Amino acid sequence: MGYDLHFGWTGAIGKVVLGATRADGGTRKISYPIGGETTLPLLFKDPLSPTPLVALEICDNPEYWSPIIRNFCGDLVDTVDEWAKTAETVYGADLVRLYLTSTRQRNFSDIASVGKTLEAVLSATALPLIIEGSNEPGIDSEVFLKCGETAQGEKLLLGTAESGRYRSIAAAALAYNHSLIAQSPIDVNLAKQLNILLREIGVQRDHIMIDPYTGTLGYGFEYSYSAMERIRFSALKGDTDLAMPIICSAIDSLTIKEVREAEPALQDEMAVRWEFYTGIAAAAAGAEIICVRHPKTVGVLKNAFASMKSGAGFSEGK
Amino acid sequence: MALKALDIYKLLPKKNCKECGDPTCLTFAMKLAGGKADVDLCPYLDDQAKSVLGATTRPPIRLIKIGVGERSFAVGEEFVLYRHDKTFNHPPGILFKVSDTQEPEEITAVTIRVRDESFTRVGTDLRFNGIAIENASGSADAFARAVTTVEESADLPLVLISKNTEALNAALVQVGSYQPLIHAATKENFRELCALAKKHSCPLVIKAHDLDDLTGLAKDCVTEGVKKLVMDISPQSPGDFITTSTALRQLAITRQSPDLGYPVFLDATHPHLKDAAIALGIVKYASVIITPPLSPASAKAALTLRQNIYTDPQKPIQMNPGLYRVGTPGKDAPVLLTVNFSLTFFTLEGYLESTRIPCFMLIVDTEGLSVLTAVAAGKLNETLVRDSIRKFDVEHEVSHKTLIIPGYSAPLSGRIEEATGWKVMVGPRDAAEIGEFLHEEWKKHES
Numbered sequence: 001m002g003y004d005l006h007f008g009w010t011g012a013i014g015k016v017v018l019g020a021t022r023a024d025g026g027t028r029k030i031s032y033p034i035g036g037e038t039t040l041p042l043l044f045k046d047p048l049s050p051t052p053l054v055a056l057e058i059c060d061n062p063e064y065w066s067p068i069i070r071n072f073c074g075d076l077v078d079t080v081d082e083w084a085k086t087a088e089t090v091y092g093a094d095l096v097r098l099y100l101t102s103t104r105q106r107n108f109s110d111i112a113s114v115g116k117t118l119e120a121v122l123s124a125t126a127l128p129l130i131i132e133g134s135n136e137p138g139i140d141s142e143v144f145l146k147c148g149e150t151a152q153g154e155k156l157l158l159g160t161a162e163s164g165r166y167r168s169i170a171a172a173a174l175a176y177n178h179s180l181i182a183q184s185p186i187d188v189n190l191a192k193q194l195n196i197l198l199r200e201i202g203v204q205r206d207h208i209m210i211d212p213y214t215g216t217l218g219y220g221f222e223y224s225y226s227a228m229e230r231i232r233f234s235a236l237k238g239d240t241d242l243a244m245p246i247i248c249s250a251i252d253s254l255t256i257k258e259v260r261e262a263e264p265a266l267q268d269e270m271a272v273r274w275e276f277y278t279g280i281a282a283a284a285a286g287a288e289i290i291c292v293r294h295p296k297t298v299g300v301l302k303n304a305f306a307s308m309k310s311g312a313g314f315s316e317g318k
Numbered sequence: 319m320a321l322k323a324l325d326i327y328k329l330l331p332k333k334n335c336k337e338c339g340d341p342t343c344l345t346f347a348m349k350l351a352g353g354k355a356d357v358d359l360c361p362y363l364d365d366q367a368k369s370v371l372g373a374t375t376r377p378p379i380r381l382i383k384i385g386v387g388e389r390s391f392a393v394g395e396e397f398v399l400y401r402h403d404k405t406f407n408h409p410p411g412i413l414f415k416v417s418d419t420q421e422p423e424e425i426t427a428v429t430i431r432v433r434d435e436s437f438t439r440v441g442t443d444l445r446f447n448g449i450a451i452e453n454a455s456g457s458a459d460a461f462a463r464a465v466t467t468v469e470e471s472a473d474l475p476l477v478l479i480s481k482n483t484e485a486l487n488a489a490l491v492q493v494g495s496y497q498p499l500i501h502a503a504t505k506e507n508f509r510e511l512c513a514l515a516k517k518h519s520c521p522l523v524i525k526a527h528d529l530d531d532l533t534g535l536a537k538d539c540v541t542e543g544v545k546k547l548v549m550d551i552s553p554q555s556p557g558d559f560i561t562t563s564t565a566l567r568q569l570a571i572t573r574q575s576p577d578l579g580y581p582v583f584l585d586a587t588h589p590h591l592k593d594a595a596i597a598l599g600i601v602k603y604a605s606v607i608i609t610p611p612l613s614p615a616s617a618k619a620a621l622t623l624r625q626n627i628y629t630d631p632q633k634p635i636q637m638n639p640g641l642y643r644v645g646t647p648g649k650d651a652p653v654l655l656t657v658n659f660s661l662t663f664f665t666l667e668g669y670l671e672s673t674r675i676p677c678f679m680l681i682v683d684t685e686g687l688s689v690l691t692a693v694a695a696g697k698l699n700e701t702l703v704r705d706s707i708r709k710f711d712v713e714h715e716v717s718h719k720t721l722i723i724p725g726y727s728a729p730l731s732g733r734i735e736e737a738t739g740w741k742v743m744v745g746p747r748d749a750a751e752i753g754e755f756l757h758e759e760w761k762k763h764e765s
């Protein structure tokens with residue numbers, strides 16, 4: 001039947017490039033052009049849609065991380081570069097998202113250590129990186145500049161800019177040619193507003209990814225789901241201030257009651273399924289990068305995305 | 319082309335007989351104009367009037383009921399492509415699949431699980447919906463026996479799956495009056511299956527590989543007198559499912575292809591892709607989903623996703639205002655005030671439970687607004703707090719007069735103290751920090 005999967009859209013999602021290979025002046029093994037869609041997510045006819053990417057989130061101070069991950073990974077979580085390496089070699093993630101949780105300690109001032117951590121992670125894994133800087137406005141500027149400088153040429157994705165604090169991160173992204181994450185609280189208009197603020201201080205559209213904030217399944221996910229759909233819909237209708245790819249991280253997944261209080265024998269499985277269902281639904285709403293914390297979620301999500309186009313025997317249940 | 323209510327009214331009998339379920343012909347006409355009623359509900363329309371009204375007045379996707387009794391469910395009657403455009407109306411039924419080659423004990427165990435298992439979130443019981451029975455044996459006797467086994471344990475909606483008309487017939491002799499969904503009519507067998515569906519007045523799945531064939535098959539079945547249809551687009555992959563079901567939904571709701579205006583069936587029994595298929599089915603327009611019995615983790619995640627996506631985005635889910643207990647609080651237990659937005663309630667309740675400090679939650683009626691919006695809109699104010707303390711008799715439940723309010727309502731603390739005579743402590747903005755707050759600030763306050 002002659003049906004049109006473009007629905008008369010006039011806009012397209014812009015592309016953001018993450019990771020630079022040697023040919024481009026970096027040291028990553030791959031570079032991802034993210035975005036570029038011209039219709040709704042996951043319509044694989046022509047193929048119209050790219051496959052979403054999966055990022056494994058790790059941190060350099062596991063005190064601030066769910067105990068579920070320490071139980072699963074063991075002492076690995078105390079050595080951030082080894083942890084980053086397993087994301088690539090053992091779990092098969094597309095990207096590593098490093099949270100510099102060490103900077104969240106009270107009166108943190110050892111900026112040089114941030115550079116060392118990042119250097120170690122850059123040499124431990126060849127995957128493109130997403131770096132989450134400090135949570136403290138007082139040290140933002142130094143932390144982000146240190147990250148930007150240390151990974152110059154690698155085309156990082158730096159996080160996270162919000163409407164109240166985006167200048168430090170934008171300055172680091174502009175100075176060292178990285179991209180950044182613009183996060184707004186589950187609202188299409190606030191997402192647009194922040195993108196305009198960023199543009200006004202010189203951040204180009206092709207250096208911004210939208211994070212609409214993802215409440216996990218059962219904890220506001222429906223609001224995030226619709227925010228993503230509205231952002232994508234507006235972009236396809238031609239609103240260039242929203243035509244950026246989307247990154248989704250349901251960071252509450254491992255701390256909610258259903259997962260936290262699951263029987264010990266079921267806890268990993270509960271964490272994985274919770275992240276998985278949230279991630280698949282977010283991809284259907286338009287997210288191009290799905291971030292997860294349980295290493296086992298990476299493989300199941302990647303398998304699902306890989307078999308989107310060819311699930312052999314799918315309709316026969318075989 | 320849509321007709322106006324008055325144009326439709328002219329074609330109706332104007333008897334006000336109420337047999338359609340509406341009080342007058344005019345109100346029925348208004349429903350028809352809004353696509354909210356089916357013209358077949360009027361017993362007095364002649365064929366010519368029906369053909370004029372026909373597909374332009376019924377809901378763009380028909381409402382189909384599966385099963386009878388308390389656990390029966392209806393699907394379809396959807397109007398939008400995005401839930402934010404209005405809302406999705408009827409959540410998909412998710413049914414566990416068994417086969418007639420399994421031992422009767424196994425079949426009974428799955429049936430009892432679906433009958434009894436439920437999981438409560440946001441004040442609602444979430445359940446799976448029924449049992450799909452597959453005629454894997456090919457034998458009509460074995461199929462009828464398996465169907466009887468299911469029927470003996472529970473009155474659940476059923477899907478009967480067989481390629482063999484004899485087997486379907488044998489099963490329908492047992493359970494036909496319970497309106498199971500029959501799977502599936504194809505180009506080859508639709509006449510026989512339509513005869514069966516008509517005889518038992520059961521809904522029927524039609525199955526074809528592309529939308530042209532489905533359109534043709536739907537027309538053929540309607541000609542045979544079967545209008546309760548469900549569509550199996552037999553996708554080749556999860557991506558193919560989304561692509562085809564999105565196209566189908568679009569063609570149906572815009573009434574470009576009225577013959578495609580039926581709910582969609584999804585077989586999610588693929589061993590490695592069932593979770594992906596279920597999740598995608600829920601968000602992208604499946605109405606009947608069959609799957610092997612799910613693990614406890616997948617079961618909770620799937621039911622929660624379905625609840626989220628089918629929540630009406632026009633109404634925040636609300637809790638009943640009142641005084642709620644966490645654990646078994648005594649007279650000296652802390653009282654925490656918050657709003658009746660259910661997400662706020664359940665998030666806070668979860669964190670309070672894990673502090674292991676018994677306490678009271680005083681839930682006030684902000685019409686489902688969150689703390690931040692309720693403060694901004696003036697819905698959360700000192701009068702509401704004072705009246706709620708009286709109404710729920712908080713002064714008799716505790717021996718102190720200290721109220722913990724949410725961090726975002728800090729600007730109200732002075733006015734609440736004046737209006738109520740209670741001492742106010744400002745709690746954290748983020749519910750995740752409530753444990754630390756109670757262990758430190760509340761303990762300090764007590765001593």
